[in-house]
Amino acid sequence: MGDARQYFDLPSPFPMKRGGVLHGARVAYETWGELNAARDNAILIFTGLSPSAHAASNAEDPSAGWWEDMLGPGRYIDTRRWFVICVNTLGSCKGSTGAASINPATGEPYRLEFPELTLEDAANAGHALVKGLGIERLACLLGNSMGGMTALAYLALHPGSARSHISISTAPQAQPFAIAIRSLQREAIRLDPNWNNGHYTEEQYPEAGMSIARKLGVITYRSAMEWVGRFARIRLESDQRDEEPFGAEFQIESYLVGHARRFVRNFDPNSYLYLSRASDWFDVGEYGDGSVAQGLSRIALQRALVIGVETDILFPLSQQEEIATGLRAGGAEVEFVALDSPQGHDAFLVDITRFGAAIAHFLARL
Structure with a gap:
């Protein structure tokens, strides 16, 4: 290609x-x-x-x-x-x-x-x-x-x-709502120990922070009406669940996981922080x-x-x-x-x- x-x-x-x-x-x-x-x-x-x-x-x-x-x-x-x-x-x-x-x-x-x-x-x-x-x-x-x-x-x-x-x-x-969401996304990245003040590597990468930031984004990019229509309260089959305490139980949760997974390594965390803040400042x-x-x-x-x-x-x-x-x-x-x-x-x-x-x-x- x-x-x-x-x-x-x-x-x-x-x-x-x-x-x-x-x-x-x-x-x-x-x-x-x-x-x-x-x-x-x-x-x-x-x-x-x-x-x-x-x-x-x-x-x-x-x-x-x-x-x-x-x-x-x-x-x-x-x-x-x-x-x-x-x-x-x-x-x-x-x-x-x-x-x-x-x-x-x-x-x-x-x-x-x-x-x-x-x-x-x-x-x-x-x-x-x-x-x-x-x-x-x-x-x-x-x-x-x-x-x-x-x-x-x-x-x-x-x-x-x-x-x-x-x-x-x-x-x-x-607006305050958009600023609030974006500030939480940035906080999730900054609180990931692997973010390391911007000095992460491919091996030590702020995966969890970026994942939460993306999930928060996806939740606000769509509407509650759409979530109800697409997922309602449908639960995951037992073989789709992970066994850890408080693990994902609902389809909406695994949908967000999938979205985050596709995004996390495809966007640089520091670039994300810079662009997110620029949006708040405008x-x-x-x-x-x-x-x-x-x-x-x-x-x-x-x-x-x-x-x-x-x-x-x-x-x-x-x-x-x-x-x-x-x-x-x-x-x-x-x-x-x-x-x-x-x-x-x-x-x-x-x-x-x-x-x-x-x-x-x-x-x-x-």
């Missing part, structure tokens, strides 16, 4: 919002479709916390991407018309420079020597990539979950850099004298689509309404779509038919 991943070298030194600079940093990205002669058909996608830039299969890498059914030739985001770029967030461990990368000053991984990371830094890295590809103005900037916050930072920091915006299940600032109100409404109203767009889900407890529908109202106040023509998908926050990854229909309808009118 080939690798479709490409790398863009960020300007060096690359200044970080909260101080410090990166030398020799880069971001990983993938593209689909062709940039047209006018260079005005580009769509940039910012992802949630854990995905890589591999949003969909392409000629170089035929493996399914995290948003496989959403983009491609003839799909909802039709790559026969659009040139789509998906960037791996600065600070991640999926190809972009982050805490797991080698610090050129020491020849060792950065670990906790990596500068404090904000979503503004990720936005600026994405903007540098777009400029580096020779694109003056994006046709559309799309962000979901954490990526939606990064997209708002991009629009606030770089006025006029996009004609339109698609905001999916995100937030103009982190507040679009910083661009509006402390007011979210004012921060959003300063974002100038022609059109925007804001999609939220009624069962999302992590990024509730009220926050999507807040984004729609704020962008409207800035003069954008805003379409607001509230879906009743039972899958909660993760619906944008699962309920492709309904999300896709709204996105395709919006893009058709650009």
